Amino acid sequence: MTFAQFLLSLLLLCALVTSAYGQDFPQSGKINVSEDKVANVRSGPDLDYKAIGQLKRGRIVTVLAQEGKWYKIRIPEEIPLYIPQRYVEVRETDKSGNKVGKVTHNRVDLRSGTTPLDKSLGKAFEDDRVIITGSKQSWYIIRGHKRAAAYISTRHVQLLKTARAKPVPIKPTKPPKKVERAKPRATQKTPQDDAEFRRRLDSALDRKDLDEVRRILDQWVAASRRAPEPEQPTREKLISEYRARLEAARKELEKAKEPPAPVKEYIGRIDDVGLLLFPPPGGFKLLKGDEIVYYLKSGKPATIKLGKYLFRRVVITGKVDKIKGWETPLIRVTSIRLLDEEETPSDGDDESNSETSDK
Numbered sequence: 001m002t003f004a005q006f007l008l009s010l011l012l013l014c015a016l017v018t019s020a021y022g023q024d025f026p027q028s029g030k031i032n033v034s035e036d037k038v039a040n041v042r043s044g045p046d047l048d049y050k051a052i053g054q055l056k057r058g059r060i061v062t063v064l065a066q067e068g069k070w071y072k073i074r075i076p077e078e079i080p081l082y083i084p085q086r087y088v089e090v091r092e093t094d095k096s097g098n099k100v101g102k103v104t105h106n107r108v109d110l111r112s113g114t115t116p117l118d119k120s121l122g123k124a125f126e127d128d129r130v131i132i133t134g135s136k137q138s139w140y141i142i143r144g145h146k147r148a149a150a151y152i153s154t155r156h157v158q159l160l161k162t163a164r165a166k167p168v169p170i171k172p173t174k175p176p177k178k179v180e181r182a183k184p185r186a187t188q189k190t191p192q193d194d195a196e197f198r199r200r201l202d203s204a205l206d207r208k209d210l211d212e213v214r215r216i217l218d219q220w221v222a223a224s225r226r227a228p229e230p231e232q233p234t235r236e237k238l239i240s241e242y243r244a245r246l247e248a249a250r251k252e253l254e255k256a257k258e259p260p261a262p263v264k265e266y267i268g269r270i271d272d273v274g275l276l277l278f279p280p281p282g283g284f285k286l287l288k289g290d291e292i293v294y295y296l297k298s299g300k301p302a303t304i305k306l307g308k309y310l311f312r313r314v315v316i317t318g319k320v321d322k323i324k325g326w327e328t329p330l331i332r333v334t335s336i337r338l339l340d341e342e343e344t345p346s347d348g349d350d351e352s353n354s355e356t357s358d359k
Helices: 003-021 191-206 210-226 232-257 351-357
Strands: 027-031 039-042 051-055 060-067 070-074 081-084 088-093 099-103 108-111 120-124 129-136 139-142 149-153 157-159 266-272 284-288 291-298 313-321 330-338
Touching: 051 149, 060 149, 060 157, 081 120, 088 129, 120 149, 191 210, 191 232, 210 232, 266 291
Parallel strands: 291 330
Antiparallel strands: 027 060, 027 157, 039 051, 039 149, 060 070, 070 149, 081 108, 081 139, 088 099, 099 129, 108 120, 129 139, 266 284, 266 313, 284 291, 313 330
């Protein structure tokens, strides 16, 4: 035999093996026996294995694989499976009156009979749902399970091949032509344009028209982006300066709208502090009855002569400060008037009081 003949024989052998065993599984099969006969379903791929059921002509089965001259099929519902009752928890009853149970353990054998010596046809896992059709001794009889399988001779099964649809070739479509749009020409800005923006901004700031300032700034920024120039950093600096001026003007307007703070008035009788080794600042005190409520000192500018109001009941205003080392606070007096609206003493009254005020 030449090498070419050997190679041809090898190719023919591969083709025969492929045609015999190169099936795609799972697929459907139909029991093909005579009208008066049945096909035995066995627990293993050999005649020595026990027959666990029989199928009539025309019965459709699911073929899972092929092992030699035997097909491995999913257990049909008419072939009983056995599972120990201790591994099943009965939950409910279906419409047909059969009990429905849940497997409570993992990898429980589904056997072909009611003894541990009977062959396992598959495994049930925890939480699997099973349909119970009866019971025998300490075993439940259940309907075909998805993970249980048995064997049947290939000569009793005709595979039902389904024609595969040929893929329809897709014609490539030409991409649409890109239409290039003409780019708009950028209008070159000139320094005169920047000067115009600055003139308009100065005018709007003088009028306190802040909305107009914002609008002009937005226009300036947009124009600057459309037409970049070597002067761009300088222009950005100018825009930042005008933004700062805008913010300052906004704060000034808000401050002007705020109502003036109410002026607090202090009422009492003025007296001097007397001769003390460590006198408090100011040299005067405000009394309510005999209690010292504040020490007094002329505020800035020091134009108020507190000595003119000695022993008089007055109404004063001013800034209150804490004095380090003293519990009684100090008022820096900014205005004073007599409570009984008496005339203010003249500048010639009591020079000694004026001197005390200067301490």
